[in-house]
Amino acid sequence: MDIDLPFPHKRIVVVGATGCGKSTMAKRLGLEYIELDALYWKPNWVIPNDEEFRTKVEAATQAPDWVLAGNYGVTRDIVWSRAEAVIWLDYPFFLVLGRLLRRTWVRWQTKELLWGTNTEPLWVHFKLWSKDSLINWLFQTYWRRKRTYLKFFARPEYAHLKVFRFKTPWQMEAWFEALKA
Numbered sequence: 001m002d003i004d005l006p007f008p009h010k011r012i013v014v015v016g017a018t019g020c021g022k023s024t025m026a027k028r029l030g031l032e033y034i035e036l037d038a039l040y041w042k043p044n045w046v047i048p049n050d051e052e053f054r055t056k057v058e059a060a061t062q063a064p065d066w067v068l069a070g071n072y073g074v075t076r077d078i079v080w081s082r083a084e085a086v087i088w089l090d091y092p093f094f095l096v097l098g099r100l101l102r103r104t105w106v107r108w109q110t111k112e113l114l115w116g117t118n119t120e121p122l123w124v125h126f127k128l129w130s131k132d133s134l135i136n137w138l139f140q141t142y143w144r145r146k147r148t149y150l151k152f153f154a155r156p157e158y159a160h161l162k163v164f165r166f167k168t169p170w171q172m173e174a175w176f177e178a179l180k181a
Contacts, residue, residue, distance in 0.1 A: 009085035016089030019100025036070025
């Protein structure tokens with residue numbers, strides 16, 4: 001992995017499986033933070049139409065400096081075309097699953113407000129057959145994303161992106177510490 005120091009990128013996307021730590025990593029970079037989930041979810045877990053969501057993302061990524069956490073395919077063309085770098089948290093499945101379970105439990109227990117008025121509905125996530133379950137979503141998307149990200153990074157329209165792929169949190173931490181040094 002090539003690391004450019006000092007880190008020259010000012011428009012960064014953090015991607016990875018649900019629950020892997022995208023938001024946590026993005027916030028640490030010290031740039032204006034954009035969370036795609038916050039732009040996406042309306043109160044009571046209402047889903048916006050694509051045009052409304054794309055308009056919000058378009059506006060949010062106008063700034064010269066930002067770090068964005070999220071993977072929504074419907075906005076990839078906007079976000080990735082404006083980004084300079086992608087940080088891919090490509091962590092092992094069981095590590096991600098453990099983080100997702102822990103995060104879901106803590107959010108439910110503390111009744112943490114998510115994106116306005118939403119709170120984590122614990123029981124929904126344990127309905128593994130349900131499309132509303134984040135555990136189900138992880139199983140559906142984890143391996144597919146590994147394949148598709150590599151294909152996206154090879155596309156000519158994304159050739160400008162500097163990709164930083166981390167296969168363990170320890171690898172990412174070592175890189176992050178080198179940035180601060």
